[in-house]
Amino acid sequence: MTTVDSTRVFLLPDLGEGLTEAEIVQWRVAVGDEVTVDQVVVEVETAKAVVDVPCPYAGRVVALHGAAGEVRPVGQPLVTVAPLDAAPTEPAGHATYREEERAGSGNVLIGYGTGHGPGRRRRRSRLTVAPEPTRPAPVPAAAPVATTPAVPGGGDPSTRGGSPVISPIVRRLAREHGIDATALHGTGPGGVVRRADVEAALAATGPAAGTGSPTTVTAVPDPGPATGVEDLVIPLTGVRKVIADKLSRSRREIPEVTIWVDVDATGLLATRAAINAASPDQPVSILALMARICLSGLRRFPQLNARVDGEAQRIVQSAGVHLGIAAQTDWGLVVPVLRDAQRLTTAELGAALAETTAAARAGTLPPARLTGGTFTLNNYGVFGVDGSTPIINHPEAALLGIGRIVDKPWVVDGQLAVRKVTQLSLTFDHRVCDGGVAGGFLRHVADCVEQPALLIANV
Missing domain, CATH: 3.30.559.10 (Chloramphenicol acetyltransferase-like domain)
Structure with missing residues (x-):
């Protein structure tokens, strides 16, 4: 944790096992929200698991550092928090981001320390490791597993009515391509919509169904007759x-x-x-x-x-x-x-x-x-x-x-x-x-x- 004037910058903590970076899956808070001590503020994915990261102090969020899908190195800023009596203004040069979706986590396992840097008001806290049963690593060809058809309480409206969509990654993939995931037939346990269901819908409707994701589906020149078929590009990540x-x-x-x-x-x-x-x-x-x-x-x-x-x-x-x-x-x-x-x-x-x-x-x-x-x-x-x-x-x-x-x-x-x-x-x-x-x-x-x-x- 570092401080800038009256604000405090929470850094991505050491996640153990020699991990040096993590990908932001979804933000659990937005700029202007009030947070309490040990409240989960962001969900990140490492090469080992999906991790819920709690904030070690209270205040008002004035900046979120990084967007969903962005990889952040350990020790770099995650969240800037100001005291509740401070004006909720954004520090100069700090980018802010909002995630439209919010979803509950899986079973919580305790085990990692937050690994803060030195600071005057350092508070010992812990990082909750929550490998979400519905989320695989961000590889488009793999299908997530849902261990229960129940939809987490609250969460994204896409989980209410129609087929349940638990994984934020699945919701984001569907949103990027203009697909209503809740209207799909889910092949997961209890009818949960999996990544494979979204990809099947994309294959059935073709590129006109959505805007197309440059990191997921990329059209390449076809030396032969036009077939309308696009190559599937799968990032080697996670x-x-x-x-x-x-x-x-x-x-x-x-x-x-x-x-x-x-x-x-x-x-x-x-x-x-x-x-x-x-x-x-x-x-x-x-x-x-x-x-x-x-x-x-x-x-x-x-x-x-x-x-x-x-x-x-x-x-x-x-x-x-x-x-x-x-x-x-x-x-x-x-x-x-x-x-x-x-x-x-x-x-x-x-x-x-x-x-x-x-x-x-x-x-x-x-x-x-x-x-x-x-x-x-x-x-x-x-x-x-x-x-x-x-x-x-x-x-x-x-x-x-x-x-x-x-x-x-x-x-x-x-x-x-x-x-x-x-x-x-x-x-x-x-x-x-x-x-x-x-x-x-x-x-x-x-x-x-x-x-x-x-x-x-x-x-």
């Missing part, structure tokens, strides 16, 4: 940009190798059925059982539960297994982490996986839950594919992939039978180990899948 940067870095730095094996998962499915029959109130998934098997494998082969510190030229093996679970969301791939997963029982793993993946898809996980993994489990079989050569989640050293489980002919005791078969793949960093370790780990995992009783000797 979560999508972070994913792209991280995967690119992984490919540049890690000499990865992928090995795979087909396994008979019939026994694993039978084991899961027996567990769930005995404890129907605590059911476990195949993913939970695979997590348990991976933990057993990492106990035998800790070389894979590691990372390479390139600057120090050393390999660091983690004392605990912080298990990452690759989860596909409507705004990109995320890898939430179960810390010290080796301490959890199989039932606890099942419950933690269900809660974590649901929260990841809803966008309600805090940034701290999306970093710090040491080994990742990727169930790409849910997409109906058998195999994959995935990219390692940097800076981890290995990733186990699980393909779909399907009926296949299999030789059992010299006789041909129909069995439940899946393909397991292990992608590993060749710097941390050689093929003997990687092959030993994958073989142990495969043996436990085929004979779950082998796990008893390692639990």
